[in-house]
Amino acid sequence: MSEKQRAGEVIEASTTGFVAQCYELYQSPPLGSLVKTADLPVELYGIVYNATTTSLEPGRRPIARGKDKTSEEEIYRSSPQLTQLLRSEFSTLVVGYRENEKLHYHLPPKPARIHGFVHLCPPEEVKEFSQSFDFLNILINTHLPVPTNELIAACLRQMSRVHEDPHPFLVAAGKELAILLSGDLNQLKAILGRMK
Amino acid sequence: MTQEDTGGQRLGTVVSGSLNKGIEVKLDSSASVEDMAVGRYVTIEGERRRFFGMITDVSLGVTDQKLTQTPPGVSDLFIAEVLAGTSTYGTLHVLPTLTIGGDATSLLEGPQPVKTVPSHFSAVNLASQRDVELVFGSEDEKRFYIGTPLDMETKICLDLPELVKRSNGIFGKSGTGKTFLTRLLLIGMLQKGAAVNLVFDMHSEYGWESRNEAGRKVKALKQLFPSRVAVFTLDEEGSRRRQVSTDFVVRIGYDEIEPEDMVLLRQTLNLTEPAIEAVYQLSQRFGRNWLESSLALKDSGESNELLKEMSIHESTYQNLQRGLATIRRLPFLVPHTPDNPVKRVLEYLDQGMNVVLEFGRYTDITAYILVANLLTRRIHAQYRERMEKAIGEDTAPPHPLVITIEEAHRFLNPELASQTIFGIIAREMRKYNVTLLVIDQRPSGIDSEVMSQIGTKITCLLDNDRDIDSVLSGVSGRNELKSVLSRLESKQQALIFGHAVPMPVVVRTREYGSPKSYKDFMPAGEADIRKQAEKDIEELWE
Numbered sequence: 001m002s003e004k005q006r007a008g009e010v011i012e013a014s015t016t017g018f019v020a021q022c023y024e025l026y027q028s029p030p031l032g033s034l035v036k037t038a039d040l041p042v043e044l045y046g047i048v049y050n051a052t053t054t055s056l057e058p059g060r061r062p063i064a065r066g067k068d069k070t071s072e073e074e075i076y077r078s079s080p081q082l083t084q085l086l087r088s089e090f091s092t093l094v095v096g097y098r099e100n101e102k103l104h105y106h107l108p109p110k111p112a113r114i115h116g117f118v119h120l121c122p123p124e125e126v127k128e129f130s131q132s133f134d135f136l137n138i139l140i141n142t143h144l145p146v147p148t149n150e151l152i153a154a155c156l157r158q159m160s161r162v163h164e165d166p167h168p169f170l171v172a173a174g175k176e177l178a179i180l181l182s183g184d185l186n187q188l189k190a191i192l193g194r195m196k
Numbered sequence: 197m198t199q200e201d202t203g204g205q206r207l208g209t210v211v212s213g214s215l216n217k218g219i220e221v222k223l224d225s226s227a228s229v230e231d232m233a234v235g236r237y238v239t240i241e242g243e244r245r246r247f248f249g250m251i252t253d254v255s256l257g258v259t260d261q262k263l264t265q266t267p268p269g270v271s272d273l274f275i276a277e278v279l280a281g282t283s284t285y286g287t288l289h290v291l292p293t294l295t296i297g298g299d300a301t302s303l304l305e306g307p308q309p310v311k312t313v314p315s316h317f318s319a320v321n322l323a324s325q326r327d328v329e330l331v332f333g334s335e336d337e338k339r340f341y342i343g344t345p346l347d348m349e350t351k352i353c354l355d356l357p358e359l360v361k362r363s364n365g366i367f368g369k370s371g372t373g374k375t376f377l378t379r380l381l382l383i384g385m386l387q388k389g390a391a392v393n394l395v396f397d398m399h400s401e402y403g404w405e406s407r408n409e410a411g412r413k414v415k416a417l418k419q420l421f422p423s424r425v426a427v428f429t430l431d432e433e434g435s436r437r438r439q440v441s442t443d444f445v446v447r448i449g450y451d452e453i454e455p456e457d458m459v460l461l462r463q464t465l466n467l468t469e470p471a472i473e474a475v476y477q478l479s480q481r482f483g484r485n486w487l488e489s490s491l492a493l494k495d496s497g498e499s500n501e502l503l504k505e506m507s508i509h510e511s512t513y514q515n516l517q518r519g520l521a522t523i524r525r526l527p528f529l530v531p532h533t534p535d536n537p538v539k540r541v542l543e544y545l546d547q548g549m550n551v552v553l554e555f556g557r558y559t560d561i562t563a564y565i566l567v568a569n570l571l572t573r574r575i576h577a578q579y580r581e582r583m584e585k586a587i588g589e590d591t592a593p594p595h596p597l598v599i600t601i602e603e604a605h606r607f608l609n610p611e612l613a614s615q616t617i618f619g620i621i622a623r624e625m626r627k628y629n630v631t632l633l634v635i636d637q638r639p640s641g642i643d644s645e646v647m648s649q650i651g652t653k654i655t656c657l658l659d660n661d662r663d664i665d666s667v668l669s670g671v672s673g674r675n676e677l678k679s680v681l682s683r684l685e686s687k688q689q690a691l692i693f694g695h696a697v698p699m700p701v702v703v704r705t706r707e708y709g710s711p712k713s714y715k716d717f718m719p720a721g722e723a724d725i726r727k728q729a730e731k732d733i734e735e736l737w738e
Contacts, residue, residue, distance in 0.1 A: 170274070174275075182260060189268070192275050193275075196274055
């Protein structure tokens with residue numbers, strides 16, 4: 001796997017998800033993209049649901065520096081230390097794992113390892129993973145700090161990009177959602193509206 | 197959709213139902229509700245049996261009632277596409293009627309009536325041609341091809357020897373193809389030799405050619421089977437004008453009319469109850485020539501004396517006289533005939549010839565009731581005698597006879613059914629090898645007791661509720677059939693159910709009227725007719 005697709009490194013892990021820090025500031029993968037981290041022989045798949053950029057030290061908040069500057073780039077140029085004092089992180093929700101070449105769409109037996117490398121999944125792998133929509137169930141039933149509807153829609157939009165014709169994929173995913181959300185038409189409509 | 201890919205196409209799964217009310221099938225999202233049609237056949241693959249059934253209703257369902265209150269906008273195709281088959285879906289109502297294959301009995305003895313329902317989530321497929329053939333059989337020396345099921349090319353066949361064992365009915369609004377269906381059935385009986393026919397042909401349509409609604413000439417029995425059909429006529433002149441080659445001109449003598457024949461005419465002649473009583477008295481008094489003698493009574497002292505003696509009131513006599521005068525005005529009635537029409541009809545029937553009696557211009561119901569009833573009563577008596585003799589002497593019973601009557605509600609209405617010979621035939625003559633083919637457009641006018649004895653009913657479109665109810669009375673799954681019946685097309689479609697078919701079936705009736713159709717009816721070996729048909733085809737192209 002090429003280094004280019006390496007998105008970060010696990011710095012916090014639990015059974016349901018992990019948090020990774022990006023090597024470069026602001027270089028977190030897009031919302032809803034599929035990433036993976038290895039704990040050989042198991043590979044964990046996660047979906048990016050949140051990304052943050054904060055100060056390295058929790059007590060030190062960044063201050064506004066641009067009063068005399070004409071552009072944002074100028075700020076970073078004049079204070080090159082900034083990129084070292086800030087960090088970007090992204091949180092993922094574990095939606096499945098691969099063990100012995102077989103994909104499982106449920107929680108893995110063990111959480112990810114700290115310092116495990118996190119890679120962005122290449123298109124073929126996304127395609128393979130999205131052949132089943134069983135992972136949607138995990139997304140729907142998790143309480144996250146971000147709106148679930150947004151996350152599901154973003155995730156399906158991301159996945160649809162790797163398919164030659166995104167439309168049938170989105171329709172099939174929509175049908176799966178319609179079954180899962182049969183009791184909640186409003187939520188279904190909200191998600192479908194964001195998927196197009 | 198072509199024929200090939202409809203056979204066995206998957207439609208959906210069984211989700212609920214009962215044997216009485218039918219089965220609910222949820223359509224798969226791949227099958228469109230708009231492709232379904234009431235009356236089509238489906239097979240249901242149960243765990244151990246295969247079920248054969250008919251679609252009787254198609255409906256739309258939603259999982260969430262909110263969808264019906266706030267439907268997605270028409271322009272939002274994506275949402276509509278996603279919801280189709282999941283939150284919004286089509287359901288079929290299927291009436292299972294037979295089990296085919298799967299268990300030993302149905303393998304050996306063919307399709308069996310259903311006694312249970314398929315289990316949950318059994319797959320439902322459109323019936324393939326093979327399935328339909330398995331149920332309705334294929335054309336052979338007993339089965340006559342009557343039409344095809346909707347959207348299929350398979351032939352639906354009627355087992356004619358089985359059909360003529362019971363009285364049958366052809367019903368439908370006027371202009372829905374009753375006459376064509378009747379011609380087809382008559383030809384079938386002729387072709388398969390299932391029975392000899394006596395047709396009381398009120399509108400002169402069955403013996404010789406007539407015109408269809410489009411104005412094209414359509415051939416009839418005598419032209420297709422000249423050696424096996426005899427045309428009798430009441431209206432010699434009319435028949436000659438139509439260039440019909442008739443075999444016998446029917447004339448009826450006054451002395452052949454019996455008091456029983458008058459009973460039936462009570463309504464049409466507007467006779468009172470005492471007038472009918474008077475008929476019996478007069479016939480007792482004057483014997484065979486009662487009709488003439490009664491009309492000859494003049495308003496003289498002597499006659500009045502006679503009437504008084506028989507205690508016939510004068511107004512009653514006048515009422516009767518008016519009625520008798522109406523009859524006497526019928527031109528085919530003569531004081532005396534040398535030839536007996538009943539004997540002639542029987543002679544022909546005995547030779548296996550089919551008799552069509554044309555009424556020509558006497559389409560008046562009085563003439564029809566009088567003649568039909570008069571002839572049938574005599575023939576009935578003969579058949580009864582012969583059958584009893586055959587049973588007694590252990591000889592061959594007489595050939596089955598089918599009597600075709602039109603406007604049947606006039607003979608078989610609740611008031612008359614108990615008296616006319618047709619009522620009796622419908623009820624009990626099966627035992628004497630005589631059955632009826634009843635053709636009518638107001639089945640509700642027919643006595644329910646007679647209707648219940650009709651074995652196989654073939655009905656074209658009916659749209660009067662009372663008519664539909666009367667046709668379907670006593671049939672299992674009648675509510676389902678009702679919706680099928682009222683949705684038949686007004687031409688060339690008929691619902692057949694009853695004794696001769698294993699399950700109710702909607703057919704698009706076989707073509708009748710083209711040179712090719714005539715050719716198909718020809719029995720092999722009748723080369724001259726074949727030649728004639730070929731000539732007709734040539735003429736058509738000229």
